[in-house]
Amino acid sequence: MSQEEFETVIGLEVHVQLNTQTKIFCGCATDYSNKPANTHVCEVCMGLPGVLPVLNQRVLQYALKACMALECDITKETKFDRKHYFYPDLPKAYQISQFDKPIGQRGTIRIELEDGTERQIGVTRIHMEEDAGKSLHAENGETLVDYNRACVPLLEIVSEPDMRTPEEARAYLEKLRLIMRYIGVSECDMENGSLRCDVNVSVRPVGTKKFGTKVEVKNMNSFRSVVRALEYEKKRQVRQIKREQRILQQTMLWDDVKGETRVMRTKENADDYRYFPEPDLPPVRISEDLIQEVSLLLPELPDKKVDRILKTYGIPAYNARLMAEDRELSDFFENAVKAHNNPISISNWILSELLRELNKDLLPIRDCKIQAVHLGQLVQLIDSGVISGKIAKDVFEVMYKEGKDPKSIVDSRGLTQISDDSKIEEIILTVLTNNAQSVNDMQAGKMKAFGFLVGQIMKETKGKANPGKVNEILKSLLLTKYQIECP
């Protein structure tokens, strides 16, 4: 059997760091990045004797938002549990987590693949928990611990083993990140650790139902490395099976430099975390009122938004998807369309000119000087023939740099298009007189000179002549005056 005769079965365990202002069980700020070690800590997150956790209600709200966005069933009476293990970066030697009553269960995420097909990936559960501190292993063998991260709120989001290719895993992660950013609960940046992903992967012959033995892979630091690790594991496991060797239930570490996985531990002596209900936190009852309240905070989600944009504006699906990937960008689009109803042109302007400039400057749309209404007005100026598309690009550049509205730029710089037929005719006649050689060429059948003449006319008008009219009038003048017929 070849590699192609096997399929991978993939499930993901994702940790998403919530971007609440304060930690999950104390008042310390969560904004610990680039802060000196152990400066964002208090007795509670340090787990000093005698401290008690108090649940940050904002964490509950964010968790509920995530559950709703992933269409989970919400556990009406949820609770926290203690998960025990000894490690210096875990100050209490237990992590406050959720075990048998996670806040959300049975959710789903819709993914779109390159070929346009869609799949539903099941979400097994979502639960709230606290992060641990960070161990830093120095070269001299010492370990230093920074507790700034301890007690930062996390959501663990576990998928069903529903993905069959590394690309599907990537699509799942991208969609999950998109949704979390949309609802504003996390940055989901894998590079800085606000999204972490472990994968469970097994292989089986295509067409079979039984799952193979799964291997857990950790330590990927980008979506790309998740895909690479999955590809590597598939090859490794298939090779193993073809050699008639058993797959061991193991936890592997991905080595991004070597591009391979290596065994971290074999799961035969499984960890016993001795979960039991956290006695310091009463069970959390989630009322209908709270659910109602949180659902009002929920924005339109990406899938719904794409569907609606397609239906309302009739723009290409590609444009709709791309804009829906950024909530602010699609808001920008819709506001621009409100100013001028030409959604296709506006979406093209956004996705080509605007995004190119923003990407060049690494700016998010919210920091863009151009107002949505002004972009709509710019397209309106083109559509009503006030300026040409070419001039519009120059106007756009000024708008991008200075944030002014397009009308005032056009006015102050005298960029209004020349659409007066007699004026254009006058200019063309001058150009034809000054370029007799080109006219001769055309009479000799060298039609290329037409383009040159148009160029000369535009140069003469500093690009302000209405190009359509220039074409039209030039053709008719060449015909009436020189009997030259242009195609």
Place this chain on the structure above:
Amino acid sequence: MQANRLTISEIQAGLKGKTLTCESLAKQYLDTIAAHNSDINAFLEIDPNQVIADAKAADQRLAGGGAIRELEGVFAGIKDNIHVLNQTTTCGSKILAGFKPIYEATVVKRLRDAGAIIMGKLNCDEFAMGSSNENSAFGPVKNPINRNLVPGGSSGGSAAAVAAGFCTIALGSDTGGSIRQPAAFCSVVGLKPTYGTVSRRGLVAFASSFDQIGPLALCVNDASLVHKVISGKDEQDATSLTHSPTWSELPKDTSSLKGLTVGVPKEFLGDGIDLEVSEAMNQTIEKLGHMGAKVVSVSLKLVDRCLPVYYILSSAEASSNLARYDSVRYGPRLHEGGSLDELYLNNRSLGFGPEVKRRIILGTYVLSEGYYDAFYLKAQKMRTLIRQDFEKAFQQCDVLLTPTSPFPPFALGAKTADPMAMYLADVCTVPVSIAGLPAISIPVPRTSTQLPVGIQLISRALEEDQLFAYAMAMEVMLKGNHL
């Protein structure tokens, strides 16, 4: 009467009448401590200069026309598992020797705000595990009534300090009887409040779903005054209840006993109850009858399951709560270890005493995969049934009466070799803790030859107000002042 045996109302009358100053009181307490603490071993830490300074400041405030606050002139000793700023919290354990908290317990802050002066830290069984105060890493406490006897535990230092006149009142913590049983052994009053009424912030956790801080005092009135100050919602303790009780004036006589229905669980009047204790119970019941109370026999059928349920649940929680003591971030590094596992193993082995280790091992076992359902989960279910048992009993009576301990204080060393015998000391108090109910132990007056015995009154949850009233009337009755 000695000044250092004064009750709160006597002290405050003295302050009002200017026959007393806080400074003179402080000196008396400090003198008594200086004379006897080296033998009794109740105070582990005290800063006499600070106590005198605080007392002088209080006198000055009063001289300046300051009002007498609820606990003005009250000198409080604090069990060594409750944080007081600038003093160490050792929990009677080597593993926390020298540990200074960076914040103060809510209860201590509330005491200070009410005018109390904090004297220092009181000895206890290691991490509040024990019934004789012989499990302290800093030596046992002796019973001031008879120094050959144990003071009870785990708040043995707190009970002994009040009994010895080292302070006006003391705070203890009660997980399975740790306030009530030493109160009985030292012939003082001790209250275990309803679970959730007193903040646990700053109390080093032993078993989080049982632990409650409460007062030990010379009389019921003092205990109630302290309880009123320390109880009430604390936003920093998610298990503290939002409950604002109304406090009524406590009775000065026994008239409220008339028509009261007192339930006596028959399980606490038979086998396993020491003769001296039975006699004290019988005398009390008889007196109650004379006062016009109706004494009825009730049953708490699950009493015999309470000790196993308690030791499973409290040890499970303890194994978790005590997992953080690894000498990595605080506490003495008793061993440098080699590997990380060795560091943990060696420091925890050297830092914890045998009783604490026993409970950690027990607790770890009952939470382990494959045993959780059979032990922890089953015990949790039993806990619900035991609560219901009490609810049924309260359908037949207003208040429950039991001995506080099945036996009077025993000699130092008598039970240290037999943990099971020691655990039996809690048989009367543990059921109440499992149910989270309030209970108070009051002393039964004894003749010079008798050993101290306490009786326990139990009420419905959150009915501390009535509990104090019944206890106060019975205190009057037992002292014979009603005649």
